[in-house]
Amino acid sequence: MATGTARPAESEAAGASAHLTPDDRVGLLRAMLTMRGIEERAMTLYRQGKVPGSFYDGYGQEAVSAGATWAMAPEDRLCILHRDLAAHLIRGVPPARIFAQYMGRDGGVTGGREGNVHFGDRNLGCVGMVSMLPDMMLVAAGMAMAFKLRDEARCAITWFGDGSTSRGDFHEAMNWAGVQKLPVIFVLENNQYAYSTPTAGQFAVNPVERAAAYGFPGFTVDGNDAEAMFEATRVARERAIAGDGPTLLEAVTMRMHGHAAHDDMKYVPSELVEKWRAKDPIDLQVRRAETLDVDVEALRAGIKAEIEAGVDEALAMAMPDGDTATDRLFAEDEALLSNGNGPWSGFAHSGDDA
C-alpha cells in the first residue's frame, strides 16, 4: 500500500490542484480568513467573560479543515473536531450562529447546550463531536458502513489529532475501515503537540505509516496549504466513491496557540512557533490570490464587517429557556442528517436530504 507525500505544488502561484477554479481558490482564502477572524474576535469575548467554559482555536491550522471540506460533496458527512471551524463555515453555518454557539445563546447550533467545541449542525451534514478522542473515527467509519450497505455514492470524513493516535479506538476504526473497504477519509491533524506532549513522546513510528498495516494508503500532506489539502482529499474521496476504501491523510501543521485559552504553552520552544509562523497558511493563500488580481484588503474588510455584524446579532439573541434543557436528547420524527453546501464547483448540484 502506498505511503508517501501527496504531490507538492508545482509553483506557489499555480497552486496544488488543477481542479480548483479561481473562485474556489478565493473561497478557500475567504473561509480561512473568516475562521481566523471569528476565533480572534471570540477570544476577546472570552476574555470579557461572555464565552463560558474555555476557548479552543485553530490559529495556523485553518488550511486543514478548509481544504479538506472544500472537496466534500453536500451529501457527504463530516465529523468535525475542535480546531476545524472552517469546516462548519464551508458547510454553511454563518458567523452569527458560531458566536451564538460560543456564548451559549438560543440561536447557536446547539441552542445553548454546548460551547465552542462539541457541536455540529446536523441539517448541514455535520455530526457534533464527542469528547472522547478519537471516537469520531468510529462514528465516521459507522456512517461509511451505512453508505456501503445502502450502495450510496457518499463518503464520510473525520479529523483527529496526533495525540489520539495512541488510543485503541484509532486501531479499531482503521482496522474495520480497511477490512470493509469503507468510503471514509481519516485526516490526522498533526500539529506537533497533544496538550503538552510533543509527538516524540507520543509515537515511535509516524502513524501515517500504520495505514499500510491496515491495507490502505496513507499520505503526508502540507497541512498549511489549503490547496494541497483539497487535492489530497479530492483524490481520497474519489477513491472512496469508487469502492476502493479508506485513505489516511496526515496533515502536517503546528498548534500556534496553547491547547486552550488557559494554556500559555511555555513548554513549546518559541523558535518552533516562529519557524511555523513563516509558513502561515493564510499568507500563502493571500499570495496566490494576489496573482489572481484579487483585492485582498477589500476581502479582509468585508469579512471583518461580517464578523462584527455576527457578534452584534449573537449578542442580541436570547439565552435559551431552561425548561427546554432536555429537549432534543432523542431524535423525534425528523431527518437525522441533512446535506451541507459543499461549494466545490464539482458539486454545484445539491442533493436532497437523506
Ligand SMILES: Cc1ncc(C[n+]2csc(CCOP(=O)(O)OP(=O)(O)O)c2C)c(N)n1
Ligand atoms: C480519551 C481522551 N483522553 C483525554 C482527553 C482530554 N483531551 C482533550 S484534547 C486533548 C489533547 C489532544 O491532542 P491531539 O489529539 O493532538 O489534538 P490537538 O488538541 O492537538 O488538536 C486531550 C488529552 C480526551 N478528550 N479524550
Ligand SMILES: [Mg+2]
Ligand atoms: Mg495535536
